[in-house]
Amino acid sequence: MRCLKADLARLVGQHATILSMDLIGRLMLHSQTVGAALDGLVSNLRVQDWAVVAALTVSGDTALLTYAVYQPQRKGTEAIIEPAMAVAANALRSLCGSDWCPTEVLLPCTALAEVEPYWRHFRAPVRFNQESATLVFPAGDLKRMVPGADPLLHAMLEDQLRRLRGGAGYEFPDDIRRLLRTRLTSNRCLAADIAELLAMHRRTLSRRLKDSGTGYRAIRNETQFEIARQLLEETGVPLGEIAAALGYSEAGAFTRAFRRWSGRTPTAWRADGGRTR
Structure with a gap:
């Protein structure tokens, strides 16, 4: 493959x-x-x-x-x-x-x-x-x-893309997920950090997410689980390194979090290749 x-x-x-x-x-x-x-x-x-x-x-x-x-x-x-x-x-x-x-x-x-x-x-x-x-x-x-x-052509193209970015199907939580998906393994990514990237106040970020029916911690946990699953299924990166990449101080804390998300330990998930039980 x-x-x-x-x-x-x-x-x-x-x-x-x-x-x-x-x-x-x-x-x-x-x-x-x-x-x-x-x-x-x-x-x-x-x-x-x-x-x-x-x-x-x-x-x-x-x-x-x-x-x-x-x-x-x-x-x-x-x-x-x-x-x-x-x-x-x-x-x-x-x-x-x-x-x-x-x-x-x-x-x-x-x-x-x-x-x-x-x-x-x-x-x-x-x-x-x-x-x-x-x-x-x-x-x-x-x-x-x-x-x-x-x-001039750059300005015209940027205007076209700006209209497309705000078109049908746009949801604010998706912007947060996209930012986290590429930053969680290299930054702490607190809610205040993401708000600063989006040039808005931390409370504004929380309010907009609440209006969309979710919260920052839920999106962060969801994204951490996604990244962890990918690394466990498709790489041989050791558990300690995955834990550190996702912001956990030690592998045990990551294992407990992963068990909450999936019902299984990271080791068991990797052994099963991510197959559902």
Whole structure:
């Protein structure tokens, strides 16, 4: 199965271009800088792909473009994540030049015997059994100017996407879930942190979630369970590392929480491959 997934990622990476992302790809091509282009990708991805969510973070001299699957009930997340990562690499080559390559690539899935397709496409070391799917590259790349960018066309495309973001089917709790899905494994993600990201007061966040029939703690627990299930089923990441990634001080606390969510221990869940009893 994993070899089939590797072939899928390779094929998508070979044939998809930045324009495969339609409005988002065009917005990226007409952004002033690579950083602005990736911000546009992150902000608008849900308009065209509800299955995947992305986040861009900077740590010192390193930039991290992280992807996560937003439909946790789907099995085999690598079938979604790996092609998305391959397309992202191609998009960055469109913006930075055909010789661009990441520093390394992180994948939240078990290693496979045939890694050559990954090396051939990404042109960088690939590390499996990671807590997130991430393209790692120099933060300086974010300051690169995008050649041929048209500010007027960018404004028009952004206006189109803004209208689509607020269209039918939009629910505020989904924004919170998407933010948490890519940030829980690297940040504390308190409600105040998420409110700050959304440029609103903590009480406003709580009120809007209450109006939608839910609360921040419930969404956080739900997202922690989703991430834990994925890591247990699709990677060999040790329980202690999963616990730490999800913000637990020790594995025992994570085990108790996971038992509340699922009725089973993480060890039993991993042994059963996530099958329901």
